[in-house]
Amino acid sequence: MDFSIFIGGQAGEGIKRGSMLIGKVFNRYGYHVFIMNDYGSLIRGGTDYTEIRVSSKEIHTSYNRFDYMFAFHMDVFEKYKGMTKENCFTLTSNDFPYDDIIKEAQAEPFMKPSIVLGVLSYMLNIPENFVEDVIEDDLKKNAPQNIELFRVGYKLAEEKGFKPIHLLKGDKTPKPLLYGNDAIGLGAVRAGLKVYAAYPITPSTTLLEFLAKNADKLGIVALQLEDEIAAINLAIGSAYAGVPSMVGTSGAGLDLMGETISLAGATETPIVILDVMRVGPSTGAPTYTEQSDLNLALNIGHGEFPRIVLAPGDVEEAFEVTAKALQFAWWYQTPVIILSDKHISESARTTDLPFSNNYPMMVKTYDKELDGTYHRYKITPDGISPYAPPSMPDVVVHVNSTEHTEEGYSSSLPETLTKMKEKRVRKMKTIEDDFKLMRFINVFGEGSVAVVSFGSPKGAILEAIENLGIKFVQVVSLEPFPTDAVLEELKGVKKIISVEQNSFGQFADLFERKTGLKIDKRILKYDGRPFSPWALRSMFEEVLK
Amino acid sequence: MNLATDRKIQWCPGCGNFGIYNALKSVLEKAIDEKRVKQENIVLVSGIGCYGYITNYYHLNSFHTIHGRVPPLLTGIKLANPELIPIGFVGDGDAFAEGMSHTIHIARRNSNAKLILHNNSVYGLTTGQFTPTSPKGFKSKSTPFGNPENPINPVTLMLVSQATFVARGFSGDIKHLQYIFDEMLKHRGFAFVEVLQPCVTFNNTYQFYKERVYKLEETDYKPDNFNIALQKSLEWGEKIPVGIFYKSELPTYEDLVLRGLDLFYDRSVIDLKDIVNEFI
Numbered sequence: 001m002d003f004s005i006f007i008g009g010q011a012g013e014g015i016k017r018g019s020m021l022i023g024k025v026f027n028r029y030g031y032h033v034f035i036m037n038d039y040g041s042l043i044r045g046g047t048d049y050t051e052i053r054v055s056s057k058e059i060h061t062s063y064n065r066f067d068y069m070f071a072f073h074m075d076v077f078e079k080y081k082g083m084t085k086e087n088c089f090t091l092t093s094n095d096f097p098y099d100d101i102i103k104e105a106q107a108e109p110f111m112k113p114s115i116v117l118g119v120l121s122y123m124l125n126i127p128e129n130f131v132e133d134v135i136e137d138d139l140k141k142n143a144p145q146n147i148e149l150f151r152v153g154y155k156l157a158e159e160k161g162f163k164p165i166h167l168l169k170g171d172k173t174p175k176p177l178l179y180g181n182d183a184i185g186l187g188a189v190r191a192g193l194k195v196y197a198a199y200p201i202t203p204s205t206t207l208l209e210f211l212a213k214n215a216d217k218l219g220i221v222a223l224q225l226e227d228e229i230a231a232i233n234l235a236i237g238s239a240y241a242g243v244p245s246m247v248g249t250s251g252a253g254l255d256l257m258g259e260t261i262s263l264a265g266a267t268e269t270p271i272v273i274l275d276v277m278r279v280g281p282s283t284g285a286p287t288y289t290e291q292s293d294l295n296l297a298l299n300i301g302h303g304e305f306p307r308i309v310l311a312p313g314d315v316e317e318a319f320e321v322t323a324k325a326l327q328f329a330w331w332y333q334t335p336v337i338i339l340s341d342k343h344i345s346e347s348a349r350t351t352d353l354p355f356s357n358n359y360p361m362m363v364k365t366y367d368k369e370l371d372g373t374y375h376r377y378k379i380t381p382d383g384i385s386p387y388a389p390p391s392m393p394d395v396v397v398h399v400n401s402t403e404h405t406e407e408g409y410s411s412s413l414p415e416t417l418t419k420m421k422e423k424r425v426r427k428m429k430t431i432e433d434d435f436k437l438m439r440f441i442n443v444f445g446e447g448s449v450a451v452v453s454f455g456s457p458k459g460a461i462l463e464a465i466e467n468l469g470i471k472f473v474q475v476v477s478l479e480p481f482p483t484d485a486v487l488e489e490l491k492g493v494k495k496i497i498s499v500e501q502n503s504f505g506q507f508a509d510l511f512e513r514k515t516g517l518k519i520d521k522r523i524l525k526y527d528g529r530p531f532s533p534w535a536l537r538s539m540f541e542e543v544l545k
Numbered sequence: 546m547n548l549a550t551d552r553k554i555q556w557c558p559g560c561g562n563f564g565i566y567n568a569l570k571s572v573l574e575k576a577i578d579e580k581r582v583k584q585e586n587i588v589l590v591s592g593i594g595c596y597g598y599i600t601n602y603y604h605l606n607s608f609h610t611i612h613g614r615v616p617p618l619l620t621g622i623k624l625a626n627p628e629l630i631p632i633g634f635v636g637d638g639d640a641f642a643e644g645m646s647h648t649i650h651i652a653r654r655n656s657n658a659k660l661i662l663h664n665n666s667v668y669g670l671t672t673g674q675f676t677p678t679s680p681k682g683f684k685s686k687s688t689p690f691g692n693p694e695n696p697i698n699p700v701t702l703m704l705v706s707q708a709t710f711v712a713r714g715f716s717g718d719i720k721h722l723q724y725i726f727d728e729m730l731k732h733r734g735f736a737f738v739e740v741l742q743p744c745v746t747f748n749n750t751y752q753f754y755k756e757r758v759y760k761l762e763e764t765d766y767k768p769d770n771f772n773i774a775l776q777k778s779l780e781w782g783e784k785i786p787v788g789i790f791y792k793s794e795l796p797t798y799e800d801l802v803l804r805g806l807d808l809f810y811d812r813s814v815i816d817l818k819d820i821v822n823e824f825i
Contacts, residue, residue, distance in 0.1 A: 027825065176824035186817050194808040195624065218815055221624065221802050226650045230617040233610075233647075237621020240608055241588070241629060243808045245621070263611050355817055390588050390606035391626055391809075398600065399608045409552055409601045410609065 001031070001056040001167070004063045007116055008049035008080060009072030011042045018113020019050040020177065020348065021146075025117065025134045026054045027177050027350050029126060030170025034459075035177070035348040036062035036530065041202070041286050047076040056170055060314060061459030062347070064532040068123075070116045072098050089162075091119065101152050107145050114146040118153020124167035128154060175352050180344035181207040183315045183353060184274060187322035188246055189218045191359035195238040195245040196222040197231035202286045203342040204248045204276040228253040232260040232273065239270050240399055242389030244326055244361060248274035251293055252283070258300045261335050265305025265424075267399045268377070268385065270329035272322070277341040277455075279528045288528025289342035291455050292502040294510070297337045298479055304421070306332065306383075306428035308435075309479040311339040313442070313458030315349045321476065323359035330363050332431055333387060339478070341501070343456040343530040363387045366395065376400075376408040379419065383427030432480040439485040440477035447471045449544060450490055452519070453499040454478060454507055456530065461499055463533035464540055475507075481514040495520045497543055499536070502526055546574045546584075552601045559751075561665060561742025562596045564716030569632075569661070570603065572726040582730070587630050588622050590615050592644070594636035595670045595744075596663040613644025616651035619658035623799050626809040630730075631658040638668055641677035641697050652706035654798040655735045661726075662699055662739045667748035685747075700778040700790055703737045704771070710736035711774070712789045715758045716743070717751055721787065724762075728789060734797050741787070754785065761788030768792045 005022070007015050016037050023033040032055045039048040051062045065085050071077035071092040084090065093099065096119075098112055114135070121131045128151070135150060136143040178186075185207050188196070198208045211222035225231040228249050235245035249257065254275045264271045277293045279285035297309045308328050312321040318340060325336040366374055366386035374395045378385040385406075390397050398408025403420055405411045444462060447469040451461055454475045461472050473489050475482060490496065498508040498519045503526040508519045521543055525531055548570050556562045576582045587605045591597045593612035600607035610618055619631040640648045640662050651658065667685065668674040674687040678699065683692040703711045710732040714722040722740065729736040741758070743751040761768070761777070766788070768774060774791035 024825075174825045176821040178821070178824050182824070186821070189815055190817060192812065195621070197621075214820055216804075217820055219806060219811060219813070221806065221808070223802065225617065226646050229614065230647055230650065233614040233617035234621040234624075236610075237590075237608075237618035237631075238625035238808070239621075240618075241622045241625035241809070243625035245625075259611060260614065263614075267608070267610075353817070353821065355821075361812075389626070389809075390622075390629060391585055393583075393585050395585065396604055397606045400600075401610050402597075408607075409550070410598055 002059065003054055003067040004065065005052040005054070005068040005070070005120065006049055006066040006080065006083070007052070007070045007113055008047065008076035009112065010044065011039065011046050011048055012044045012110060013072055013112050014110030015048055015050050015113060017110070018116070019052050021135065021138050022113060022117050022120070023052050023177050023348060024138055025126070025131055026052070028134055028174045029130070030172045030174070031056060032059050032172060033177055033348070033350045034059050034062055036343070037346055038529070039287050047079050049076060049080060056172075060462045061533060062530060063534070064529070065534070068120065070119070072112055089123070101149065105145065105148055105152065107149055111146055111149055114149040115153035118150040118155070119157040119162070121150070122154045122157035123162050123164050125164050126167060175350040177348050177350050178315055178353070179206060179346060179348045180315045180318045180340060181276070181346065182210050183319040183351065184322045184338070184340065184345070185211045186353060187319035188272070188326060189220060190319070190355070191323035191326035192244045192361045193246055193326060194220050194243040195235060196220060196248065197225055197234045197245070198223070198248045199225055199228045199231050199253060201250045201253045203278055203346045204250045204253070204274065206346065207248045207274070228256040229260065232257045232271070235271055236260060236264060236269050240389070242391070244270070244330065246272040246274065246326065248276065250276045250278050251280045254293060254296060254300065262301030262303055262305065263401050264335040265301060265307065266303065266401055268333040269399070270333050272325045272329050272336050272338065274322070274338045274340060276345045277339060285528050287342070289456065289530055290501050290526065290528060291341055292504070292506065293339065294478065294502070294506040297339055298510070305424055306334045306431055307479055308332070308334070308336040308431060308477070309339060310336065310477055311455040312344060312476070313455055313474050314344060315351045316353060317476070318344055319353045320357070323357070327359050327362065330361055332384060332427060334427065339455060341456050375406040377404055377406045377420065377423070379406055379423055381426070382430040383423050383425070384430065435477055435480045435482065436484055440475070440482045441485050441489065442474040442476060443489050444472040444474070445470055448493055449495045449497065450493040451497045451499055451540070452486070452511055457499045457501060460531035460533045460536050464536035468537070468540055468544065470540055470544070478510065481510065483514050486515055490517065495543060497521045497523060497540065499523045499531070501531070546578045548574055548604050550602055550604050554602055555598065556595060557745050559745040560595070561716035561740070561744065562599065562663065564719050564722060565596070565661065565663060565740050565742065566599055566602060568719045568722035569726050572723050572730060573605070576730060582630060586628050587632065589632050589634070590618050590622070591634040592636060592639035593670070594638060594663065594668070596634055596636055599634055613639045613642070614647065615639060616644065616647035616660065619660070620651060620654065620656040620798065623657050624802065624808065627657070627799055627803070633658060633660045635660060635662055637662065637664050637666060637676040637678040640699070649702070649706045652703055652708035652735055652737065655707070655709050655795055657734055657797040657799055659729050659736045660738070662737070663742055664699060664739050665742045665744040665748055666696070666750070667744050669744045669747055673747035698778060698781065699739045701775065704775050704778055704791055708737045709734035709793050709795055710789070711791045712737070713739045713741065713787045715741045715754050715787050717755055718758070721760060725789065732792065734795060741785070757783065757785040758787045759784055761786050761790070
């Protein structure tokens with residue numbers, strides 16, 4: 001059982017929120033759920049839709065073809081009618097009185113999805129009281145009116161003689177239905193995050209909202225500043241003062257943070273920077289997905305300094321990668337960039353997060369007996385100096401953006417520059433050596449043809465390679481690049497296919513440069529929409545021929 | 546108590562920075578000696594300019610940061626550990642060119658931090674260009690035909706930005722500066738102090754200011770009325786007022802944002818399961 005439901009309408013018709021409610025129903029009914037939101041940069045009007053994909057087996061992405069289509073207006077139907085599967089059940093505003101039902105119930109347009117839930121529940125034979133319990137639980141004080149709409153939808157579907165099938169209750173235990181950004185926030189808190197600072201920018205804003213809403217429960221502050229520059233500089237201040245800090249933004253906001261990322265590298269301040277990639281260049285298509293900030297993340301900030309760039313491939317990894325990013329930032333005392341994208345951050349998936357994992361905050365602490373007088377930039381074999389926050393008696397912490405002595409005093413003497421640059425090179429080597437042990441790739445399947453990729457295409461690739469005899473190597477750490485691990489996994493592989501969502505092939509270029517291997521086929525997608533597993537599968541089959 | 550470090554101070558002889566450095570040094574030394582503040586809790590933050598090296602010369606925690614970004618750093622430090630006393634130094638370029646918005650925003654947030662403006666109305670470190678506080682018509686290396694822009698009045702700007710402590714001093718009068726810095730240190734909330742200072746090499750205003758400044762405390766002026774303060778801040782010409790223009794006490798940004806949270810010491814592990822349950 002694997003089907004996709006399309007709910008389309010205008011901004012303001014509750015499609016995103018309503019889809020979460022419907023997703024919750026299927027989740028509790030024992031099914032895996034994936035929700036993908038396709039919306040424009042508008043507050044009212046437009047042609048938005050959400051796909052709710054429901055399956056009895058684990059699913060990793062949206063299907064982008066539909067079995068059920070509910071369209072609140074004809075323009076959204078016209079726009080997407082080509083994406084229906086054969087025998088798709090379609091219910092447009094021409095066939096069904098969505099607006100009249102809302103008017104009669106004196107309800108609000110954003111409650112329309114509850115009517116859809118009624119029709120669906122009738123057609124799939126899901127017990128009414130089961131669904132009503134979920135609505136009550138999910139919408140709390142707004143539940144009564146939505147339950148009323150649900151009942152109208154259910155009854156009307158029955159009256160109109162829609163053909164029901166019996167969807168048996170699934171056997172999957174319900175899991176949290178989380179957006180990628182929620183998982184990122186939870187992962188950060190799991191690793192000790194205390195300060196999150198940001199300026200609203202799609203598609204990272206929902207993380208700021210999630211953390212702000214839950215700030216008290218999480219014991220953190222989530223702050224909106226005057227711009228991205230203020231956000232990251234505030235976080236640099238709080239990190240310097242000893243508190244785990246993170247900022248989140250998207251493309252253009254990352255550009256603005258560039259100068260301060262270089263500052264973090266020079267001053268060796270632990271900071272995590274999340275970039276939720278969207279379509280660029282410039283304002284681009286802000287609500288659509290792309291992976292075109294890879295080169296930026298690898299190179300942002302003038303001068304040379306150690307950095308780590310990590311890219312999760314799905315909601316679950318978003319949790320883990322973020323937690324690890326905080327650990328790395330503090331252990332190595334350098335900026336760590338997380339590359340998510342709209343398709344991970346603003347899609348929801350039933351996910352079990354590894355809450356039992358521990359991500360302790362490990363810091364090379366200052367020991368007076370061992371280290372003597374505190375020197376912020378003490379020269380050490382691994383390039384990492386003992387860390388101390390201000391507020392320790394008899395410890396003076398001089399942090400300096402100008403090149404500095406071990407004590408942290410400004411100096412541009414040639415021997416100082418050499419010493420400090422070599423310290424940071426050693427730190428970079430330490431990171432590279434440690435990362436070799438951690439590997440930071442995920443490997444799936446076996447075969448003489450291999451797919452290589454990073455980030456959100458993971459989901460579509462996993463579904464596309466099923467039973468094809470293809471190996472999939474997902475790179476999680478882009479910097480340092482896990483060259484040895486990748487070469488080891490690709491030994492004996494005859495053909496390599498790269499998959500990424502941009503027009504230049506930034507990942508493919510990086511891969512070739514780092515491994516010396518040649519990619520035989522580059523699959524690039526740059527229309528802002530996520531990969532479809534079936535489309536990718538036929539491209540893979542082409543290569544296998 | 547001597548807060549000096551072994552670094553050799555590298556400013557031009559007669560630079561206005563010496564006055565600011567020495568005045569603050571003696572105020573802080575006294576405060577530490579009298580156990581009003583703990584030495585380890587003071588954190589100095591400086592931006593970019595000749596003055597920026599000032600953090601090298603105090604035996605105190607410091608962060609010599611990039612141009613214009615001092616204010617958000619101060620707020621981050623205070624939020625992370627409210628026991629800390631963040632004191633920022635900015636130049637007229639930091640405060641009103643590169644970092645103008647941050648200067649306004651930290652004031653309207655009433656973040657519990659201090660900000661000292663080294664205002665010499667010229668870019669010294671880049672050897673003599675005009676700044677946002679240079680007078681109109683000011684001839685500099687980048688404005689050979691005279692500055693076409695109107696200058697910013699820092700005191701007026703900070704008043705309308707709702708700073709809760711606004712003062713002005715003159716680097717040529719260390720005793721008076723000490724008084725202002727001491728009051729600044731006592732203030733709970735955002736404290737802004739403009740210091741008029743000469744750049745002996747590119748814009749020597751020493752004589753200009755010396756002849757014009759007069760102290761508000763020596764008049765019947767009281768710094769408790771916003772409208773009068775605003776009016777007073779506009780006085781600039783034959784006579785230039787120095788002293789405390791305005792002072793009021795209001796809840797700080799940190800009070801409102803932290804709501805009792807302790808980010809620095811409280812590291813208890815949060816049970817995320819409770820939060821995630823609502824997503825099932």
